[in-house]
Amino acid sequence: MSNITLRDIAKALNISVSTVSRALNDSHEIGEETKKFVLAYATKHNYIPNRMARSLKVGKTRSIGVVICAMDNSFVAQMLDSIDQICTQSGYQIIIMQSKESYEQEKACINLLYANGVDGIMISPSFQTTDFSHLKELQLQGFPIVLFDRITAELDVHKVTVNNIKGAFEATTHLISSGHTRIAHLSSISTLGMTHERFEGYKQALAKHQVPYEEELVRFCNTADPQKIDENVAKAMKELLEQKPQAIFTATDLLSTKVLAYLNEHSYKIPEDISLIGFSNSDLAPILNPPLSTVRQPSRQIGEIAATTIINLVKGKDIGPAETIFLDTELQIRKSSSR
């Protein structure tokens, strides 16, 4: 596994570099014998083409940048896994970057990816991001961008996400049908559509079933700073619990498990004292204490569709004008919201 180059092969075989290059790229203008000859030597000496040289020359790297908030989150990890699978299959490589919910870091990621010459970027913006000009500039240049999971109307690009309104509506409706009327909603602070939509679905369900909406039963807490999440969640929960809710609907993976932990710690019996349902993609939901009712997002499908889309884009395929794909969530009722 040494640094053997096209030139080395050419020299050894007494042919020209271009012939070697063409032979290895299976060009039609090369004789069959020569091809075999070259290929044999190349494989024998474990020739590995230098991607950087190739990229520099052709202006394409066969790599896709993927920007997410953090990878140590089961939902994100699932999406990443499927994205990686699709890209690897298609001969593309992914470069994963974490924004850590920071706008500044997100911009840095984009720049780095751009410097790396990625052929396209898939991004799930940070909760802090309100200004999308860093992406807009790229988009206007015709640079392939796909938004997945977290989307924004600010960008006219292909997007893949879930039907948040519907998911939240179903979860809330389920709580109402279980006989609850005092239903709290806990979400993350962000300007992303996701947050609004889940809140909207919650309100729509209340309205539809003539359950009065009460502002005191809703809290948005800051989940961007990992150091302070527990503190912020605790504060929000304390305030919510003072309102004596019968049930809680949490809007993100993180919040759902944090709230479950909080309630357990404070000796609330779920679902006897209080019911709980939340967005979550943890595979452990069925074995939580109690088994957690969840709104599950089709993480792998989101990743697959988004990855397929970006690959089509970087390949220059005409896949029509930018459109948003909404996938359905799945309501998984378990003990935490059953009586």
Next chain:
Amino acid sequence: MSNITLRDIAKALNISVSTVSRALNDSHEIGEETKKFVLAYATKHNYIPNRMARSLKVGKTRSIGVVICAMDNSFVAQMLDSIDQICTQSGYQIIIMQSKESYEQEKACINLLYANGVDGIMISPSFQTTDFSHLKELQLQGFPIVLFDRITAELDVHKVTVNNIKGAFEATTHLISSGHTRIAHLSSISTLGMTHERFEGYKQALAKHQVPYEEELVRFCNTADPQKIDENVAKAMKELLEQKPQAIFTATDLLSTKVLAYLNEHSYKIPEDISLIGFSNSDLAPILNPPLSTVRQPSRQIGEIAATTIINLVKGKDIGPAETIFLDTELQIRKSSSR
């Protein structure tokens, strides 16, 4: 954010390309005014150096390849997160590749990373890997390699892992002190040291406390094929349960939660009917049903030390001969193993 190059800047400023290059690299042989002049123009026009060109020239990419089995696993994700943090801090980029517990895919990953010109590779080998020649070749060339989490004696490189024997010994001892004598052990099939060591720790604890070792209480099941894991675990559990164990000690994250799920499904009361403790790094362990006693690995520390080591290596620092760092695991006793 357009593709402006050194040449563009040089032309616009009527100076040579090399001057621009040196100015932007803050070379000492460039006048202060020129530097400012160039830098101003560069930032104004949003110059982003082409990493590929630079890499091709200098033969270094400032990137590190990271090979792991799968990233949708909380323990792995935690390590990746800390690795990413350290590398980003040091101006290195990581390229993550998944072996999916396949030896073939692992080799493909290494080749791809090598083609990408990564400056070094951090790897946690797949359970299937028994032949390490693909890595040995690199190592003999002096290519920087660091093994983390899963290690092997086959390679003379820096390694970072945990003290598996001790961790398993403590877990088993804990079960024994709780009054159990029929303690089952469930692990993954692999030739990696980890598997042997945890088994060894289990046996040492039994021996130390004069608990007879029984082969029927030990199973190694194939966890490499994600499609068949549930099936394989179920089969192993069925066999183990026939032996009426009082407690089970599971050797990996995956097995620990799978076994918990299996026992719940089959209506075993934990810890009344059977106690459970297992290696696991899930943040959800405290809120599982019941809260799961775990042997927790210092995932972030493993990642940090391994990343720091590889960076020192690629920077050419002399950090002495290859050595293995063993970190201690942490025993977290929760309800699943308490009476």
Next chain:
DNA sequence: TTGTAAGCGTTATCAC
């Protein structure tokens, strides 16, 4: 202090 030119390993455009 700045400029010239060669070269990293490929691919593409010419010729032959």
Next chain:
DNA sequence: GTGATAACGCTTACAA
């Protein structure tokens, strides 16, 4: 069918 040669964008002797 095959071979020279230029070029991708950058760094770096070597000159000036």
